[in-house]
Amino acid sequence: MRENSRTSKMTGGLYVGIDLAWGGKRPSGVAILRWEQSLLREVVPAQLLYTDDEICGAIAQHDTGDTLVIAIDAPLVVPNLAGERPVEGEMRKRFARFHAACHPANRRLLGDPPRGERLCALLAERLNIQVVPSPPQWEPCRVAFEVYPHAAMVRLFGLPRILEYKARPGRSLSHRRRQMQAYTGLFGCLPEPLLYLPEWLSNVPETATGLKRFEDRVDALFCAWMAARAWWHGGEIAGEAPAGTIWLP
Secondary structure, three states, X not given: OOHHHHHHHHHOOEXXXXXXXXXXXXXXXXXXXXXXXXXXXXXXXXEEEOOHHHHHHHHHXXXXXXXXXXXXXXXXXXXXXXXXXXXXXXXXXXXXXXXXXXXXXXXXXXXXOOHHHXXXXXXXXXXXXXXXXXXXXXXXXXXXXXXXXXXXHHHHHOOOOOOOOOOOOOOOHHXXXXXXXXXXXXXXXXXXXXXXXXXXXXXXXXXXXXXXXXXXXXXHHHHHXXXXXXXXHOOEEEEEHHHEEEEEO
C-alpha cells in the first residue's frame, strides 16, 4: 500500500487506551490519540474517569464514525467462574521470570459480569464496538481488545524485569518515582507509529496520591499507543478467543 494511502487511513482513525479500574470506586485512565502531521497526538490530555458512562461519553465526543480502535488493560472475556483463564497460564509461563505474569481473572473475583465485559457491552451498544483478539491491519473497524502493559514493555524494550512504579509492599515512594521516570523515558523510544510526547508526561508527581493518578494516565497513554500499533503493524495474540486473549507487540 502506498504511503499516502496509509496516511489517509491513519488520519481517519481514533486510537483509545483505557487503564480500567476493576471496581467503580477508583478512576480509570483514558487516553485518546489521533494521527496528525505524521505523529500520534492526544486529542485531549489523558484523563481520569469513574463510570462506564463517562468513558463512553469521552470517546463518543471525539468519534468521527471512522476507524475506532480501543486497547483496554483489563480482562474483557471471562467465561470461567473460578480459577484463571488459559491466557493467564500462558502469560505466566512466558513472563513470570520478568515478574510480568497476570493476575488470575474469574467471575467470582471480578464480579458477574466483570467490569471489562460491562464496559464492552456499553461500547457495543453506543459506539458499535466489537471485542476481538486484535484489530485488522489497515482496514476500517470499530473494535476493542485486551492488552497488558507490563508484558508489552518487556517485549518492546527487552527489559530484564518489569518497572516497579506501582504501589506494592517494600517499594518506597522514591523508588517508584525513579521507576516511573524510567517508564516515561521509554515513550521517546517507541517505534512507529511515532507518538508526540505530551508535556504532562515529564511532570512526575512527588506524592503517593499524585503518583497513582499519574500512573493511571501514563498506562492509558501506553495502551492508546498499543491500539494504534496493533492496527498499524499487527502483533502476537496470547490465549484463545472463546476464553480470553491478550495482544502483545
